[in-house]
Amino acid sequence: MADHMIELLRGSSAAGQTARVARFVAALVAVVVAVGFAGAAPALALPTPTVTVTSSVNPGQTGEPVTYTATVSPAAAGQGGEIAISDDGVRPCEGIPVNGTLTCTTTAFTVGPHSIVALYFGDGVNYGDATSPTLTETLNAGPSTTSLTSSQNPSTTGATVTYTALVSFSQSPEFGGTIDFTDNGAAISGCNAQPVSYFYTGFNGNEQGATCVVAYAALGSHPIVAVYSGDSNFQGSTSSTLTETVNPAPTSTSVVSSANPATSTQAVTYTGTVSPMPDGGTVAFTDSSTSISGCGSQPVDTSTGVATCTVSSYGTAGSHAIVAAYSGDASYANSTSPVLSERVNAPPALSTSSLTFASQPAGTLSAAEQVLITNSGQLTPLEVSSVTVTGTNADDFLISEDTCMGAAIAAGSSCVIHIRYAPSAIGASSGTLQISSNGLDSPAQVSLSGTGSGPQTGSQGPTGPQGPAGLAGPTGATGATGPQGIQGVQGPIGPAGPAGPAGKVICLNTLTARLICSLTFASGTWTVSPSVGGDRYTLTRNHRTYASGRVRIRRGGRARLQLKPGTRLRIGSYVLTIIGGRKHGQRILMRQTIRVV
Secondary structure (H helix, E strand, C coil): CHHHHHHHHHCCCHHHHHHHHHHHHHHHHHHHHHHHHHHHCCCCCCCEEEEEECCCCCEEECCEEEEEEEEEEEEHHCHHHHHHHHEEEEEEEEECEECCCEEEEEECCCCCEEEEEEEEEECCCCCEEEEEHHHHEECCCCCEEEEEEEECCCCCCCCCEEEEEECCCCCCCCCCCCCEEEEEEECCCCCCCCCCEECCCCEEEEEEEEEEEEECCCCCCEEEEECCCCCCECCCECCCCCCEECCCCCEEEEEECCCCCCCCCCCCEEEEECCCCCCCCEEEECCCCHHHHHHHEECCCCCCCCCEEECCCCCEEEEEEEEECCCCCCCCEEEEECCCCEEECCCCHHHHHEEEEEEEEEEECCEEEEEEECCCCCCEEHHHHHEEEEEEHHEEEEEEECCEEEEEEEECEEEEEEEEEECCCCCEEEEEEEEECCCCCCEEEEEEEEEEEECCCCCCCCCCCCCCCCCCCCCCCCCCCCCCCCCCCCCCCCCCCCCCCEEEEECCCCCCCCCCEECCCCCCCCCCCCCCCCCEEEEEECCCCEEEEEHHHHHHHHHHHCCCCCCCCEEEEEEEEEEECCCEEEEEEEEEEECCC
């Protein structure tokens, strides 16, 4: 009885065990009661039913479901008993048969023979236990499916590509094996016999696989295949061919100038840079879509990605649209830079590069010569910051008029500077007119030269007196009138008059630009009177003219210097030069150092 109870409980679930114990106890009570009434214990000889088991597929495959059907006969035996299906001692299914039949669908993952038995557990009252004959279920290796994907397709040269091979099974197995990745039938370096590991659970069941990482140096097409080796329980499989396309790597090109803006006489170097650094190719430089001479196919330095183009000079002012275009090569795609707007400027144009004055008597003032400055178009506006005369004899050249300094000269417009020559001594004089501006090649220069000569020859003397009459002839006819006397010899040139005494100069640095200096001259010397007009003055310092204009005469031998509105003078020493007008022979009347206080 105890052995029957143990077999009844073996391999059953907790609920099944509880039900079977209850039925066993009920049967035992019934026997005890019967014995009590009969007065003796009868032998328990219960009928044994017939049990069979069949398979839906034999042989089967690992990972594929198999349905086992257990049948107890007579069918009435199933109403009070249970049936369990045993697979090599493991019971995947158990339950109460319906109409004497119990079905069990299960999946196994081990290749080889499996011993399948149906166990009937009777109710202990009407039917005893029974066991079916052993059914040998044979399982062969189950199928697998391998798929292959790429992380990027198409890809580019130099980019990293990851191939992922996934192996699929119909049910979750204990898997193993390896995956080989091939390219056009040849093993991919580092991707041979990659162990299969768990990846994720997909819609079709669990999937496992392996990866392969590569990078391609050249463009082309690659037929990639993944081959799963299989293991002891599952068959191997091969993926379909994945065609990986490798395109040239994209590039970008930029261009810069060594000088922008540049001068019309300046050499300019354009530098084209290709990124990332390619392993070959050329760069073509164009100007307004026209190839720059000598720069149609400049090789790219593969260590820097740079190509250069040099234009020796443009010669004229203007704008240039510069583009650098990379040709590409077997591994890198072509690319074109944005347009670089190159500006070429020309320096201000001077009407002359030198002024040579005619011979001028020392101490006198020549007529004015002019220098014309034209804004050639390089800047708008051209601004002249200073106009000065430098050199050994700078003080012999006077700036009598200047419309350039402080003016804004528009493109194509001009200004003028007037220069007069006043040699202080006999002999050659030289200097340089320097014009500083915000234009190119500043300061511009004009060479100045002239020669101071001696005093002028005095005017011809008056005709000499008539000679005496001839002696009276003898008496007779009246003698002829004697001839006219010889003309007198020209008188000698008179000596130069004495230099006028220094006048008293008082200069006040006031905010009134029109009144700068008052001049007082000593009585009995050079007399300034309202009848004398046209005299001009210049006020210089370190060879630079700070003011010029007319001398205004006042009563009492005083004169006032007229300055242009807005003129300002710093405190310090200046050279004041007064130049006579037409009535004074346009000569220097006075040159004296003064001080502005």
